[in-house]
Amino acid sequence: MSDWQVKYKSSLKDRGTEGILKLREGMLLFVPNDPTSDSKLKVLTPNIKSQKYTKEGSKKPAWLNLSNKQGDSHIFEFQNYQDMHACRALITKALAKCEEEQPKKPAAVLTSAEQLSIADLELRFKRLHKEFVETKVLTEDEFWATRKKLLGKDSIRKSKQQVGLKSMMVSGIKPSTDGRTNRVTFNLTSEIIFQIFAEKPAVRQAFINYVPSKMTEKDFWTKYFRAEYLYSTKNTAVAAAEAAEDEELAVFLKPDEILAQEARQKIRRVDPTLDMEADQGDDYTHLMDHGIQRDGTMDVVEPQNGQFRRSLLQDLNRHAAVVLEGRNIDVDSENTRSVAEALARVKQVSKADGETTKDANQERLARMSRLAEMEDLQAPQNFPLAPLSIKDPRDYFESQQGNVVNEPRGAGTLKRNVHEAYGSLKESILEIRTKGLRDPLIKPEVAFEVFRSLTQTISTAKNIIGKNPRESFLDRLPKSTRDEVLHVGKLKDAMSNSYSQLEAMKESVQSELRHQLSLLVRPMQQALDAAFQHYDADLQRRTAKSARGSAGEANGSV
Amino acid sequence: MSNQRKRPNGEREEDDEEDDAEGIGQWERAYVDDRSWEALQEDESGLLRPIDTSAIYHAQYRRRLRMLSAAAAGTRIQKGLIRYLYIVIDFSRAAAETDFRPSRMAIMAKHVEAFIREFFDQNPLSQIGLVSIKNGIAHTLTDLGGSPESHIQALMGKLEAAGDSSLQNALELVHEHLNQIPSYGHREVLILYSALSTSDPGDIMETIQKCKKSRLRCSVIGLSAEMFICKHLCQETGGLYSVAVDEVHLKDLLLEHAPPPPAIAEFAISNLIKMGFPQRAAEGSMAICSCHKEVKIGAGYTCPRCKARVCELPTECTICGLTLVSSPHLARSYHHLFPIAPFDEVPTLTSANDPRRKLGKSCFGCQQSLLGAGNKPGPCVTCRKCKHYFCLDCDIYIHESLHNCPGCESIHRPKSVSLMEE
């Protein structure tokens, strides 16, 4: 992380001690220069309540005043504001981080406990593994799959996505004018700021230079947008005039220097043997943007002071480039300055190891070119399909109906009697054709009997009542792999809300069943109570001497 | 940007009409919307006749069928019977477009719902999850699960469109999810993409490679126009890429993903899955089901491993995670294993010495007369094995829904013979 030369004072009057302020993971360290001094200091970041700091321009030195939860305050005097702001930024960031850690505190406690003894963890898994795999409740990989799933769940929860840059161009944001006064208002979001910085290094640089030393952020942006506005009016004469007497403004209007040199670098990288000469036909440059203006109106071409003219094509290209690069820094976009710096840093890096990334973007280029091939030239990459070596369904499913197969297969006998079988069929048909249906078709008493019996079955089917609704509930209880591999914490929550659910359940059921139900539920609740007691005891024991107790036991009791 | 795209089917005039829409009455509007005149054609005598869609439909159908069977050239191929499919729906700004009426969003939702139902009907052992893209971020609507209703609810809840769309974020998210699932499962992603651009935080190419590595089969259905990146994605991961021209087409394209896809050799990892075949609980017995956590009287099944009660099959035991099915559920997938070969078309011109003289003039399946107008033999198809003739409707029905050939089924063929024919 980063260190700073600072003076530390416990109060405003204190004349302070020279020393180095170090920002470390989760804490803030102050090491005085003379070892003798007793004013060592260590502040845990989570404890920092607020930070105040002196504004630029005020004659006060760059003070940063951290007050922690206990209420006592530490004041650091930096050599310059730049450091101070940097430090501040980092602290805020740190704070933010432990903010989002805040919610999963309890889990954290446990995990830390686990971390303490990986050995213990191993042990636990061994035992679980034994219990389940040896006893054939689970197969090897089922066991691990479950484990993996649980871990996976966490990991997913952690990972957070970033938004890609808007594909809409920043310069597209139109000023909103209210009719009466002739003031125009741009509204500016951190997102837009980021994009501006990303697309216009010059502006970014300007920001780093001017803010806060020369001007406040606010007037910086007003200036910027004034320039934008001027530009959008296309009244270059005025623009030129303004630029003349305000060099900051000029910065915005002038074509971006940094970009220009980047471009030059890139060109330098290009293989010299490549013939970059284009013939007349390809030359569109003489028609300005093909006459397109950003807002669709035709462009009035003004040869003079062309330096204040940006072409739409340039903007588009630049924007495209930035979008493709994507968001390669991760800072909270609230703090404009930090954003600017971060971006700047990235640029430095990329410039610095331009050589190293050479091959990187070499192979990127390679991939690009591969993709850029014409489709019909590309070999159709269809994947080989997996063949299915399987028998004919008929005998394949011979086995499916095991219970039916035990039918005497009349093969031998078949041969003989099949034909007289057919014969008899035909006879009986003939019989009907000659005699007609047998009359009476069915004896009344038989019919009556049949009807009666059927009615019997119906009526019995109607008033069937549930046999033993009281199926032992203890086997229903969550006792299995999942909970075993689960953290105790999770289990506890699960159990406690299942407890409440049980309660709710009792209410939900209509009264006549409620008694039955409570019979069902009671053992479960008792079991849960037992589990809770055990858990609390367990917890105390663990907290007493570092986490020895294992989740396994807690579950075991359930 | 996606809002100045033209659709082939004469969206242009449509727009123009909309311009003077206030001029015309509601009743005219109705016709402007459903271009009823397009369903008419002029016959030789110059009269207007409704186009007989059936013939066209059948032709299309046969083309599709042949295409599919071509994939499985003769030899039987494995199908991804146990699928873990994530449906990614792009609810970015572009989804609010109204070139599909009432809006892409609505249409997507409608057909995805239909798709989900069909999917579970065809792949009872598979699971679906829903992801939506909005404001450049991918959100998980539902985790992988087997019950259509829950998905559909979640989907219908989330119907508004905004912001950009990010292919990469979506892929990343889905990838994280799908990495968790066991190796035997076939990991698939189906993306309904209506935006014409993707704004990603990083390099999407890497993401695509990542997906390829972890055997995700990504398919995309575009609603606007073909995009290179989508095409690339699908090519790399062995999925299908298609762009819908209109609502009907969209529906068809979606439903093409319902039957299990042929398993790609390098992806297919066979394995034994542990499954429970629970017995139905006694009528009127009372228990607390582990899926809804409420008291159920009567119906329900009991997990053979942890004895937990679940309401319906197929499902995954909420307690011990065992897959619970009943034998019919397995049976539902059998027809994917044993698809019936497409029937051959019978050349109608050979009416003089027509073999149908012998085989009777009616469809073997439904007894419908195969004689077209004026007693000349109409179009019909025949099964290679049993040589029986079928009408076109039966042809479709047999291949789409029934999955066995009545002719072959009603001939008892001794094993020896049948093996020969394999």
Added chain:
Amino acid sequence: MPQVKIIAKNFMDMVASLTAIKLDKLYNNVFICEAILRSLPPLAKKYVLQLLFIDDPVPCTRIEEWVLPDGLSKHRVAIDRLIQLRIFTETVDRREGTCFSLNPTFQNNLQKHIISGGVLPREPMNSSNGIKLPSLQELETYALQQWECFLLQLINSGQGEKLTGISSSMMKVFQRGLLSQRDRDGPRLTESGFQFLLMDTNAQLWYIIREYISNAEERDVDPADLISFLLELSFHVTGEAYNLNTLTDVQRTTLKDLADLGLVKLQQGRKDSWFIPTKLATNLSVSLADSSVRKEGYVMMETNFRMYAYSTSKLQCEILRLFARIEYQLPNLIACAVTKESLYNAFDNGITSDQIITFLQQNSHPRCADRVPSIPENVTDQIRLWESDLKRIEMTQAHFYDEFPSKDVFEGACNFARQWGGLLWEDSKRMRLVVKSEVHNQMREYLHTQGN
């Protein structure tokens, strides 16, 4: 439309209303049993079938056992109908409570019918004999023609081009109720007349047949015979020719009328003459239950209240004219508009908006029929609205009271009227009130009691 059902039912009621002897006489004919069986509500059919081969009575509870709770009403209807038709005979058993058994004649005949099938009293002419019979289509068109021109004649008997051979006296019978014969300005269609025209063919047919039967006595013909003959007729095969001389004289005369109605086609052979039942005839027993033969729809209703009817029929044109303004008529197309005026005079003639709408729905052209709703809402709504427009004022007979002796008498009167729910209007200042005439009498008495 409600009327259809009523009429259809009425016919069964006619059968039911016959005396026991006559019913049994009916049941002697196998085909009647069959026809009756078909006309029963589904549940009743089931019961008959169940008991078909059971001789000794079956307790009602045992039958009821099969019915689910929400089917009980249906069960009762079925049983009532069966008893009404004397198919079930009710006996009370000590242990079992009420028991049912099938009417023996009915049972036997039905059994016979099911086992060996009924044999018609006459054989169809064997085709070898040289007369060429009309094809089914021809027959169908013939039947419809007959029927339509009969209807036409029925409607505008004013201009008397004699189309059918139906005696004017007979025609009078049919027109009774449909036309109101006013002196001077020719006959006008009455309310029910219009409704009649909007029914579908079977319903109309049955209405006519009912009239025909009900005035059988006047022509000293036994209605029972008539009914049995008609039902029997409905079992003949359409398109087959049957010999006339297998019939009794009564039947022959009846047959002539039926021919005019298009139920049968008479054909003169070389030596003897034949009759060929048409679809109308064979559907006679159909419309006992719900009708099912429906000709294809021909009307297209547009959202702009214009209506196009693909029809050449004069009758249909007439029918449309009932509620729409015919604008022009092409060879196969009638273009008309549904206007406020046209509807108003339809309403005047007592046609309800619902009838019109159902008519439109039932006759809407197939291509419109598959789109929902087949008739545009705005039209249906408008029709309803216009109808309700006419119903702004309603008349109630009332009496007016004033000159009350004192305030409290007046108050009392008001309260009294209110109690009887007869108070329409009161003016406490000038002590006047208006009361429904239903309560007038009570009112009067009350006031008398007050008076003294």
Added chain:
Amino acid sequence: MATVASKLYSDDVSLLVLLLDTNPLFWSNRSTTFSQFLSHVLAFLNAVLGLNQLNRVVVIATGYCSCDYIYDSSLTLSGNSESGRTGMPALFGSLLEKLEDFIDKDEELIKEQEHDERIASSLLSGSLSMALCYIQRIFRSGHLHPQPRILCLQGSPDGPEQYVAVMNSIFSAQRLMVPIDSCYIGTQNSAFLQQASYITGGVHHAPKQLDGLFQFLTTIFATDLHTRSFVQLPKPVGVDFRASCFCHKKTIDMGYVCSVCLSIFCEHHKKCSTCGSVFGQSKLDGASTVSDKKRKAPDS
């Protein structure tokens, strides 16, 4: 529109597709003769046709070597539904005639094929498929069609080799919402028919005494779909949906299923005996997870 139509078209109009088991091997060793059985069935058909003159009946013979249509009430002479009833002869005559030469054909087939070991089952799968095709055609015929249902009159035992086909048909019927009633008159119960009726919401019944068959048929199976909505019919007895494993043919409630061909085993194998795919992957997979568990555990 549809509502109006269905109002006009009485709700109890039904199409009954009867699958008649004409397996000689079954009938040869039965106490009740085929003629008895047949007369009951014919009477039943006639009764069904009698209930509503729009009712239609189709009979498909489920033979030993073949299946075929032997009766279609809508095809009888002069086309319209009346004539089926004019003379019983018309119905029975045509039916019996067809049936007879069907049986002749069937016999021919069995002659020409050499004999193989197989259960004396009849081709249920075939007749089911045909029935469904026919019903599909009815559905096609417009929105005004009779309510179709299938009735299997089956005596001979299930043919395991038909399992797939039968199941496919059942599911297709389920999708079409066509109930498959089944009346099993054989000796031991039929798993096929039970499942069919259970899945498609039809009625399954195995009458005790065959001399009362007609009564059974009319009381239970004559009930049209409309009436079923408010009438109680015999509930399907609990159908056992537990699978039986391929290796030992014993019914199991927990087992292993091959992810490729879905064949069922009662214990873990290295290699699928049906489709020959090797499950080598699993252990390797397990190992990997072990390692990454070590990695993951601390930061979890």
